[in-house]
Each structure stands twice: as structure tokens, then as C-alpha cells.
Amino acid sequence: MSASAERNQVDAVVVGAGFAGLYQVHRLLKAGYRVRAFEKGSDVGGTWYWNRYPGARCDIESICYSYSFDEALQREWRWPQRYAEQPDILRYLQHVAERFNLRPHFAFNTAIEAAHYDEASQRWQVRTATGEEISSRFFIMATGCLSKPLEPNFKGLDLFTGERYQTSRWPHAGVDFTGKRVGMIGTGSSSIQSTPIIAQQAAQLFVFQRTPQFAIPAWNRELTDEEMRTAQESYAELRRLMRQSEVGIDYESPTIGAKEADAASLQKQLEFAWDRGGYLMLAAYPDLLTDLESNKLVSDWVKEKIRARIKDPAVAEKLIPRSYGFGTYRVPLETGYYDVYNQPNVELVDVSQAPIEAFTENGLKTAAGEYALDVIILATGFDAGTGSLTQMNIHGRDGRSLTEEWRKDIRSTLGLQVNGFPNLFTIAGPLAPSTAFCNMTTCLQQQVDWVTDTILYLREHHQTVIEPTVARQDAWVKHHDEIANATLLVRTKSWYTGANIKGKPIRLLSYIGGAANYRQICEEVKASGYPGFALA
Numbered sequence: 001m002s003a004s005a006e007r008n009q010v011d012a013v014v015v016g017a018g019f020a021g022l023y024q025v026h027r028l029l030k031a032g033y034r035v036r037a038f039e040k041g042s043d044v045g046g047t048w049y050w051n052r053y054p055g056a057r058c059d060i061e062s063i064c065y066s067y068s069f070d071e072a073l074q075r076e077w078r079w080p081q082r083y084a085e086q087p088d089i090l091r092y093l094q095h096v097a098e099r100f101n102l103r104p105h106f107a108f109n110t111a112i113e114a115a116h117y118d119e120a121s122q123r124w125q126v127r128t129a130t131g132e133e134i135s136s137r138f139f140i141m142a143t144g145c146l147s148k149p150l151e152p153n154f155k156g157l158d159l160f161t162g163e164r165y166q167t168s169r170w171p172h173a174g175v176d177f178t179g180k181r182v183g184m185i186g187t188g189s190s191s192i193q194s195t196p197i198i199a200q201q202a203a204q205l206f207v208f209q210r211t212p213q214f215a216i217p218a219w220n221r222e223l224t225d226e227e228m229r230t231a232q233e234s235y236a237e238l239r240r241l242m243r244q245s246e247v248g249i250d251y252e253s254p255t256i257g258a259k260e261a262d263a264a265s266l267q268k269q270l271e272f273a274w275d276r277g278g279y280l281m282l283a284a285y286p287d288l289l290t291d292l293e294s295n296k297l298v299s300d301w302v303k304e305k306i307r308a309r310i311k312d313p314a315v316a317e318k319l320i321p322r323s324y325g326f327g328t329y330r331v332p333l334e335t336g337y338y339d340v341y342n343q344p345n346v347e348l349v350d351v352s353q354a355p356i357e358a359f360t361e362n363g364l365k366t367a368a369g370e371y372a373l374d375v376i377i378l379a380t381g382f383d384a385g386t387g388s389l390t391q392m393n394i395h396g397r398d399g400r401s402l403t404e405e406w407r408k409d410i411r412s413t414l415g416l417q418v419n420g421f422p423n424l425f426t427i428a429g430p431l432a433p434s435t436a437f438c439n440m441t442t443c444l445q446q447q448v449d450w451v452t453d454t455i456l457y458l459r460e461h462h463q464t465v466i467e468p469t470v471a472r473q474d475a476w477v478k479h480h481d482e483i484a485n486a487t488l489l490v491r492t493k494s495w496y497t498g499a500n501i502k503g504k505p506i507r508l509l510s511y512i513g514g515a516a517n518y519r520q521i522c523e524e525v526k527a528s529g530y531p532g533f534a535l536a
């Protein structure tokens with residue numbers, strides 16, 4: 001066999017060079033497998049490679065947002081801030097790639113165009129956009145759950161002669177907004193993080209808002225040497241607590257629900273959670289996401305906090321969410337977001353009743369008026385959960401198309417394997433715990449470990465193929481739906497359920513049964529010899 005043919009006959013193809021892809025390649029190499037990995041971007045980083053907009057930072061505390069698989073790494077790395085900003089996280093992932101010598105195993109600037117499962121050879125035939133054909137036993141997607149940007153189909157999109165940017169495809173050289181009239185479309189996390197910084201530079205900033213958000217303060221700050229040292233020394237215990245937690249970070253919640261608390265203790269508990277900042281506010285009460293009355297109490301309290309930040313009461317009312325409850329749409333952490341609406345150069349444009357109709361040569365037009373702009377920013381979100389996979393043209397047994405199947409109904413087993421697609425693994429795939437309800441670094445590592453252990457199990461048992469049965473898959477979907485449908489999340493229109501994409505089947509995309517519970521289920525499957533999975 002020639003060297004290039006040998007290079008293209010591998011045990012595993014891994015797609016993506018973010019947190020999951022890097023660790024997956026590392027684990028497989030350590031276990032002695034031949035691996036080729038592919039990444040569309042020009043370097044490692046995944047989410048943190050693409051999302052370079054001003055103000056991009058992680059909403060999970062940096063001490064918890066890192067790998068735990070290597071003791072020396074976690075003891076040596078120093079995070080500068082409580083919430084790490086994008087350049088720091090990217091620097092961390094570049095360091096990991098260097099430290100474990102992972103880059104040589106990746107082909108960068110290389111998208112996967114198509115892949116099909118060949119039943120005769122029991123191998124995946126993978127084709128890249130650069131024309132390579134690779135034959136692999138295992139096909140592992142580490143493509144992230146928020147990777148395919150959603151570009152709304154605005155009329156006249158290309159007529160606009162000014163600058164146009166998408167937050168998730170931000171130019172590496174940055175953008176100078178000085179003296180410019182800027183239009184920001186969308187008010188999700190990406191917009192909420194970037195708006196305060198853009199508002200400092202722009203001559204005028206129009207924020208086009210369709211749905212207001214319950215953003216809560218991050219209370220970001222520098223980490224002291226002492227805090228960092230304490231974390232580094234106690235990582236073993238912290239990681240244990242994180243793994244045992246519901247969402248992959250350690251926290252405590254009161255045992256009673258919000259509606260059972262008297263007014264004084266409710267006020268005290270909410271102020272306490274608010275002052276701790278960030279996601280701990282979601283843990284303020286255990287029934288926040290399941291009980292309408294409790295959710296309303298907390299939502300009303302947060303609404304008052306928002307009102308208190310805005311000088312003009314008419315603007316404040318526009319910023320108050322009314323169609324859903326706190327926590328049922330991804331809660332963005334903010335630093336100076338609400339304050340921008342007190343600046344004279346910032347205008348909030350409510351497009352809920354008067355939608356954006358078209359882009360024009362000089363800006364954009366809503367049903368209520370026209371806006372002259374030099375720059376338009378699309379902070380319009382993603383085709384979450386499925387988008388990164390369905391864009392890839394994946395065909396399993398009997399030519400079954402993953403795109404077609406998920407167009408009708410999004411089904412998966414543990415979020416990690418799909419019936420009809422043997423040896424395909426989808427890390428952070430739909431119906432697995434992912435960004436919405438889990439610290440990604442905790443959950444991704446656990447899923448990579450399960451995938452690797454599964455591949456090792458096959459080797460030990462002289463098997464080459466694993467595929468979930470229809471019955472096992474149906475059971476997982478049923479279990480997932482029962483938990484999801486008992487929460488208030490499914491009542492809110494957002495990317496959590498795919499409702500931001502016209503025609504997408506509605507189902508909560510992330511498993512919400514708890515990270516620790518999910519880990520245990522995965523462990524039991526492994527320990528009991530993969531019941532409900534066909535091994536061949």
C-alpha cells in the first residue's frame with residue numbers, strides 16, 4: 001500500500017478541533033489507534049475559534065471551564081478572570097494542542113463534504129471538500145451543538161453596500177466601529193456580550209430586538225493568585241463535585257421551592273443568588289424550571305432588577321420579557337448591557353410588531369421605518385444541535401440519510417449513537433447533555449470517555465461494529481421527552497427546542513435529566529455489556 005493510501009485507511013476519523021475533538025484525538029492516540037482529524041477552521045479552538053466578536057467570553061466560571069484529564073495541566077494553567085474571555089480560552093486550547101502534540105493529526109481548512117457507511121467492509125467512506133477520500137472504522141463527530149450559524153433570509157440581503165458581519169464568523173483582524181452607524185440584529189447572548197463594547201465606539205447603535213431577554217449580571221473580575229492557587233490545589237475534589245452535579249458545575253440549592261418560601265426569605269435567597277452572579281441564579285430554587293408559580297415569582301423579581309437599570313421607563317418596558325419565564329430561554333450573563341440603553345447614541349428598536357422587512361442599499365427597513373447604517377451585525381443564532389451534522393451529508397446503512405431522518409424527527413440513543421448509522425458517534429449530539437444544561441467541558445469529556453471506552457470494549461471483545469437497536473433508541477427518546485416535557489422549557493420558543501428554525505421538528509435538543517444521572521446511565525450501559533446495542 002502506498003504511503004498516502006495507508007494514511008487514508010484509519011481506525012477513526014474525528015471531525016472538529018474544539019474541546020471535544022482535541023480530547024477525542026488525544027484519547028484515541030494514547031490507546032494506539034490510527035486517527036485522522038479534520039477541522040474547517042485554520043486552527044484549533046472550535047467555538048472559541050469562530051466566535052471572536054467583541055466581548056465574547058464564557059458564561060461558566062473559568063476555574064470550572066477546562067479539562068480535568070491531566071493533573072499537571074490543571075495545576076499549571078492560570079486563568080486571569082472569573083469568566084474567561086475568548087482570546088484566553090483560545091490560548092488555552094492552543095496550549096493543549098501543543099502540549100499533547102495534537103496538531104499534526106488534524107487537517108485544517110478542511111470541511112467534511114460527505115460520508116457513507118459501506119456495509120460490505122463495515123467502514124465509513126469519508127470525503128473532504130479538499131478531495132481526500134478516507135476509509136475509517138469509526139466516524140466521530142465533535143462538531144459542537146452551536147456551530148452552524150443561522151443566516152435569516154432577509155429580502156435584499158446583498159443589496160446593502162455597507163459592512164456586514166455575523167457574530168459567529170467574526171473577522172480575525174477585528175472591526176473598528178469608530179464614527180459608524182451600526183445595526184445589531186438579535187438580542188441573544190452574542191448580542192448582549194458585544195453590544196456594550198460596540199456602543200462605546202459607534203457613533204450610533206440601533207439594536208433590533210424581537211424577543212427581550214432576562215440577562216443577569218456576570219460580576220466578572222480578575223482572579224487573585226490566591227484564588228487560583230486554591231483552585232489548583234483542590235481540583236481533584238472540585239472535579240468530583242462537578243461530575244456529581246446536575247449541570248457539571250458545583251452549587252447548592254435550597255430544598256424548598258420558591259412558592260413555598262415566605263416573602264422575606266424569597267427576597268433574601270434571590271438577593272444572595274443574584275450577588276453570587278452567573279448561573280448560580282438558575283439554582284436559586286430547585287423548582288424554577290418546573291413550576292409555573294415559582295417561576296413567575298422569580299421572573300417578576302428579575303424584571304424589577306432590569307427596570308431599575310434603565311432611566312427611560314418606556315425603554316425599560318420594551319426590555320422586559322413577557323412571553324416566557326426566567327431560565328426557559330438561555331439566560332445570558334451581562335456586563336454593562338442594560339446600561340447602554342441609557343447612552344444617547346443607542347436606540348432599542350422593537351421589531352416584534354414591526355419586523356425587519358428588507359435590507360436596502362443604505363441600511364434596513366422595518367414595517368415601521370427605515371434606518372441608514374454603515375454596518376449591520378447579524379447576531380441571529382444557530383441551527384442548534386443538529387445543524388453541524390445535517391449539513392454534512394451523512395448516509396448510514398441502506399443509504400439512509402441522517403439529514404432526511406432528522407428533518408422528520410430528531411432521534412438518537414443517549415445523544416451519542418443513531419440507529420441505522422453503525423459506528424457513528426455524535427459527541428454533544430441532540431438528546432445528550434450539552435451547552436444548554438451542562439458545563440460543556442464536564443459533559444464533553446464524559447462523552448468522549450464513553451466513546452473511547454466503547455471502542456476499546458469492541459477491541460477487547462473482538463468486535464468491530466456497534467449500533468443501537470430501534471427499541472433502545474425509542475426508549476431513550478421516550479425517557480428524554482418525559483423529562484423535557486415535565487419542564488417549562490418546552491413552552492418557550494427558542495433554539496433550545498429548535499423553534500428558531502422554520503420547519504425543524506420540535507424537541508428539547510439537550511438532555512435535561514442531569515449530568516450526573518446521564519453519566520451513571522452511560523456507565524451502566526458500558527458495565528452491563530451494551531444491552532440494546534447490536535455488536536458485530
Ligand code: NAP
Binds near residue numbers: 211381500
Ligand atoms: P440566539 O440566542 O439564538 O439569539 C439570536 C437572536 O437573533 C434572538 O434575539 C432572535 O430573536 C434574533 N433573530 C433571529 N432572527 C431574527 C429576525 N429575522 N429578526 C429579528 N431578530 C431575529 O443566538 P446567540 O446570541 O448567538 O446565542 C446562541 C447560544 O450560543 C446562546 O444561547 C449560548 O448558549 C451560546 N453562546 C454562549 C455564549 C457564552 O457562553 N458566553 C456567548 C454567546 C453565545 P428571537 O429570540 O425572537 O428568535
